[in-house]
Amino acid sequence: MKKSTLALAVAVGVMAQQAGAAGFIEDSKASVSSRTMYFDNDNREGAEDQREAATGLKFDYKSGFTQGVVGFGIDAQAMVGLHLDGGKGQRPDANNSFSPSDSDGSAEHSWSRGSANVKALFSKTEAHLGGALQPNLPILVANDGRLLPQTFEGGTITSKDLDNVTFNAGQLERAVGRAGTNSTGLAVAGGTEDSNQFRYAGADWKVTKDLTLQYYYANLQDYYKQHFLGAVHVFPITEGQSFKTDLRYFDSSSDGRNGDSTHFFNNNGGYAKTPGEVDNKTWSAMFTYTLGGSAFLLGHQQVGDDGGFVYLNQGNLLNDSGRNEGAGGSSFYLFTDSMIHQFVRAGENTTFGQYSYDFTGLGVPGLKAAIAYLHGDDIKSATGGSETSEWERDMRLDYVVQQGPLKGFGTTLRHGSYRGSSTGIADQDQTRLIFNYTYNFM
DSSP: OOHHHHHHHHHHHHHHHHTTSTTTTTTOEEEEEEEEEEEEEEETTSSOOEEEEEEEEEEEEEOOOOSSSEEEEEEEEEEEEEEEEOTTTOOOOSOOSSSOBOTTSOBOSEEEEEEEEEEEEETTEEEEEEEEEOOEETTEEOOOSSSSOOEEEEEEEEEOOSTTEEEEEEEEEEEEOTTOSSOBOEEOTTOOSOBOOEEEEEEEEEOSSSEEEEEEEEEETTTEEEEEEEEEEEEEEETTEEEEEEEEEEEEEEOTTTTSSSSOBOGGGSOOSSTBOOEEEEEEEEEEEEETTEEEEEEEEEEOTTSOOOOOEEOOOBOTTSOBOOOOOOBOSSTTOOSSOOOOSTTOEEEEEEEEEEGGGGTOTTEEEEEEEEEEEEEOOTTSOOOEEEEEEEEEEEEEOOSSTTTTOEEEEEEEEEEEESSSSOOEEEEEEEEEEEEEOO
């Protein structure tokens, strides 16, 4: 039995003796969420198109804490996905991240998984141990871009005992992909051998009500070390009018066996000064002017010349029976993590902008729209050829029912277009139609 599984079993046993304590039941929350998605990816250069639909259901239970100096609780999840239609078999290959694939590349009709965390609370410090972790931090963002969310196994600690400062630390060992049922190890794009140790620590300091500073350190054993610095400032101009500045900087370097044939980093398919190794500095800045329901965003990002930006990925996604455990699906804390592409190759300079509007002021609360454009150039070629460029345009329309029996029911329509010049990535147009609803029991 793995150490984490044994610890989870022991902790559950302790809580079973205290479950009647005030707070554990009274502060519990339970909900069922549904997400139905139609996914249409139109490859413009002859590659196979993709048209699929599926529904995901997720049950969440979060207990309160038992009484005492140290309170204990438990969080549990159960998820199921149902494949509705493959659009006349239009499904690219076995490395499909929309739903799990069988060994022949066909879609599984259904898939499911369950997980739980035990948790403890001491003063304002909270610890979680288990397999239902979903971090949302500068050095790791759990992906939730399809039907079911990506989850991680390990332990995390969050402390707010120091006023205006939130400390975060943890060690993660495995992950379950957004279209997976079983956990896999951790790696980076190109790595074929798993690492079971991703450690991180950092803090968010709210210097004033308008200024937040951040520092985080992360290490994926035998792959990379990463430092992050961030600053967010909001300048209120008048009521309903503000100017926001968001600055981010990453410094990533090689660790341990990184660079050998099994711990290789493919640098996002681009150039690397030392092939296979992590060596990158990336900075980005975004400025947002908000006036009533309108928000105007403009920013720039620069990826270092020595290699592509690195972020945590899952390891070997094929289980012993040859079934694919939800290929791909990573997210990361950059403004360019867009609907279709990421703009994170060596040397890439990306300028981006977005306009969004909240229709509440026009008497339609719950309706929002946005359009964004990104253009990246100066991309260093992996083959030594001329530098390349790419662009993407994304549009989004959201509506959430505000009252009545369908209150909370949300609809999202997204459309994106990607075009590249000698990037090796197929030009494509992508459309997603998503329906979301959450019912709270407690």
